[in-house]
Amino acid sequence: MSLCLVTNSVHDYNLPSFLLTSGYVTGKRKAESEVLAKYPGSGVVLRPGFIYGKRKVNGFEIPLDTVGEPLEKLLSSVENFTPLSSLPASDLVLAPPVSVDDVAYAAINAVVDDSFFGVFTIEQIKEAAAKVRL
Template sequence: MSMSSVVPSSSPTISLSSSSITRKPLFLSPPFIRPFAPLQHRFKSRHVKCSYSRTNGEESSRSTTIDVIADVRSEKLVVLGGSGFVGSAICKAAVSKGIEVVSLSRSGRPRISESWVDQVSWLPGDVFYANWDEILIGATAVASAVGGFGNEEQLKRINSEANIAAVTAAKEYGVPKFILISVHDYNLPPFLRESTYFTAKRKAESEVLSRYPSSGVILRPTFVYGKRRVDGFEIPLDLVGEPWEKILSATENFTRPLNFLPASDLLFAAPVNVDDLALAVISAVTDDDMFGIFTIDQIKQAAKNVKV
């Protein structure tokens, strides 16, 4: 008897949502490798459509025809502080990789006459009073570049409380990943690391790692250089940062023995290009296996992983 399958015109069609598909997680070793996220976190608005048919008779003696239609993965990144120095670099890098970008910042749309700006949804607003219903729906990741200086109260509110509020909201709305731009500790002595600025940063870090233990990303750069715009003027920080980075790279073998000295990183820790920092964020957005705390060298390596 021929074992061919006959497909009648009245074949039933079954549509399955991706949330109904489960799989056994793959456990890998720490610190920056984790099991794959559930499908509902990896895909936005996805479905799998299966069609099948069978002839009369025993099912075991008939072949089955299955057609699967699946969409490719897409990302929606919400950038907090997207109009600032680091935040705008993140938005630009995300747009260049085809990622949908929404920016929330108090100043709204930046005064930059570049084509990528038109591809970002700019929302003016404050993290403490944000309408998260409109901002976080469909987001696959949140990246916070919120931070700043001031008196002790301002340091706590900007560097700690604002980020904690954002992390709490992202978790409540089911955003799979949170990325925080923090700061290197510069090998400072303990009494300096206990200053309000550093303690506020570390408190925000703890919140990210607590709520996102397997998908939270903390980036700890040193001095970030690039072309920074302030009140319509461009400050070329790269004129200082880029040469210093090259000098430190060339003299690394000589300066390494000095790394044990307190506060040695103020001189010997390499600065970070703002574009590399932005690409490290993109790497975190697109790589489900990237999580944890990332140091200077790890930030630069993450950036290399997504460079083309």
Template sequence: MASFLFFNAVPSLPSSRTTAAFRTRPTSHFQNRFGVRCSYAEVTERDDSNPATIDVVADVKTERVVVLGGNGFVGSAICKAAVAKGIEVISLSRSGRPTYPSSWVEQVNWVAGDVFYVNWDEVLVGATAVISTLGGIGSEEQMKRINGEANVVAVNAAKDYGVPKFVLISVHDYNLPSFLLSSGYFTGKRKAESEVLSKYPNSGVVLRPGFIYGKRRVDGFEIPLDLVGEPLERILRATENFTKPLSSLPASDLLLAPPVSVDDVALAAINAISDDDFFGIFTIEQIKEAAEKVKV
């Protein structure tokens, strides 16, 4: 006779807050564990034979990632990278499914919706991580809403649904003076960062890239930002020993912060959801390092 026992081990999140880049913590993935118990009776001429029991226990880990803004420049790169790693992907964006054909597009579950009004049951149930690329430029109120409030809503929804990890694509501060960082764009981003690190102190990730380059699609056209970003990144990295003394000057990073490939940002986000020791705030250099881990 064979009997099957199934049970779930769901991790709990610590409540203390930290903004450090690397810490050690228990695994943050949902783990489905199943035990198989097989019982058999030995066939002999004796009537008092004792049954024997064999227990087999195995751990199975699966990733189910929700990408907010998955149809955008950075979001689509993250979706593509996740699919390549065999991760189940759900994208939530107002525009829904991309119009251009690609094999990876077919493997993403595209949901059209707004984070302020979406039915979270459709996207967050069973998710192991949320990656938010929400952000934009506009009026002060618009920037506070999309960069800040929209992400705050998403963070709290993820927390309510028991999603163990949240990754936010934020922005480098470029060493700007405080009066420039008071704009709606930066205040919105920092508000979102604070919410991530508060609700996910030991599993929340904030990536702060500078200028992101790659092939960006706008209204059906492809803008090759990599033609400018890639050579500029190489030049700045080759001369960083000479320009380093200038880094303390206000707003110096507007010229000196190296651009980051959209593929590196995507791979760093993938590393964030797969590495349990990866949480906190990550700089441009740390984003590159995290991307290299996934490339290997």
């Protein structure tokens, strides 16, 4: 097991380039570059889209999974069948959500698997999580 650094970034939405210059996206990409430069053989960047699970805000639980899980199943099942995916910014609507558990399991995979490094897309995060989840 080698030293690694895992950072959570943002999905690479197919936005027009002029929209990618926002402070949020630029900051995320700078953080990614630093991780990959400092840890070229072990740095991990996870790029999920909408992350769902249960969330507590001011003592109230917001069940994001009641929306996220069915939406993930729906969008994952139709992602290869829709001609809309080639349209600019279509990922804002069509990128499937990712469970907080899958993001956590992918991060665990980064720690225990030396061959797991680089930038990981939504699908790759799910694949990495499946390797760890027993």
